[in-house]
Amino acid sequence: MTATTLLPELTARAEGIAHTRTPTCPCGTTGTLADRPDGTVVRHADTVAKAHAPDADAGELAGRLTISAGLPDVFLPPLGPAPVDLHGRLVTFWPYGSPVDPDDPHTAPWEAVGTLLALLHRTPVPESAPDMRGPLKAARAVAGLRSVGDHPAVAPVLRAWAALPAWARAEAPMPQPATLCHGDLHLGQLVRLPEGPWRLIDIDDLGAGTPAWDLGRPAAWFACGLLPGEEWMRFLDSYRAAGGTAFGSEEDPWAVLDVPARALTVQTAARTVTKAVADGRDLDELDRAVIDACRRMVAVPGQLTHKSTK
Known part of the structure; x- marks a missing residue:
């Protein structure tokens, strides 16, 4: 149709x-x-x-x-x-439902995002739950990037992708134990009914998987300098306070968030380059920030440049 x-x-x-x-x-x-x-x-x-x-x-x-x-x-x-x-x-x-105001990101309800994710991750996984599709979406974004030709941003993004573990590239099962995960968490997935609380939307990638994936995009934004540290900590603290299961209460979150943050940085970079080429435009400042992060990931294996949040 x-x-x-x-x-x-x-x-x-x-x-x-x-x-x-x-x-x-x-x-x-x-x-x-x-x-x-x-x-x-x-x-x-x-x-x-x-x-x-x-x-x-x-x-x-x-x-x-x-x-x-x-x-x-x-x-x-x-x-x-x-x-x-x-x-x-x-x-x-x-x-x-009314979405988060894209023109006023500093009013984003990070506490609500963290709490909702924690509640989701604490929910028992139904036996019939499909797999969370986050890594598969990242792999598809990279597959699309391979078709854009010899753009100078393609190589660093593909090198960063190749350095990821197989599970993050959708080439092996996700780490266990699995929890219920959203699979594509970002602020556009948050709405509320009139006078009501915030709720998540978009169930296309919902399923059983590693909960760290859901925290990976905010972590990537923070690591790339696109999310202020105060807002990152509001999100992280609310997730911990609500009993989120991605990492222990005393554990350095980057021990588990590094790989999802890298994978979602690559996914964002792949999409951004693919779209820029399709639109016939130059990369903008935000585009270059995620591509530069891909270069850093290859230069410093095992560490996506970030501030300590322990």
Whole structure:
């Protein structure tokens, strides 16, 4: 199904669900929230419809939907028990939640992020839980980078990738014991209903895996100088206080966060170079920061430049 056909039909489905939920729907905001190869998201009033990636597995997505529905203190609850098929694309429905303000990152609720992750990681893993897909997404980003040609940023990113352990490259099982993990944690995955608490969204990568992965992107931002130390510590302290299981209360978190932080730095760099080449633009300051981090990772094996947080 083409994007031209998908968007109107997806919007119509969102409108239909919204009118079922609220017969007197004010029919306010209607529009596209995201339209990428791995997912299209549209909104009508207080209802959101998401068409998942074309290769999404129906059984795994249904399992992820069931897990998220059973964790209302962690995830925004879905509006249906199972995905529906829209011309070969799996679609799920959700209430609309307000996101973190991208223009005011210093107000980001890092305490809520840390607490929600801790609650998720403490949840017993259902026997039917699929694997967390974080390493697989990183591997796909690197695969995409290999096709961009001889851009000077490609080589340092690929060298940093090659230096990672096999599990972080999705070439071996993740370390045990496994916990429930989000798999793609960043501030864009946080929303809240009117006057309600913050909740996680986006279940596409939810599953059993190593909990350190979920802390890897904030750790990478901190290590690359993109996240201030005070905000990093707010996140880390809230995770520890809520009983997060990625590392012990007295353990240096970098002993377990270094590899996920490196892997997610490579993933970010791979995506950034691939997009810059596709857009025909030069790398900007933020792009160069993550690519420089990849160079440092190769130069100093076993240590992604960071401040001590013990």
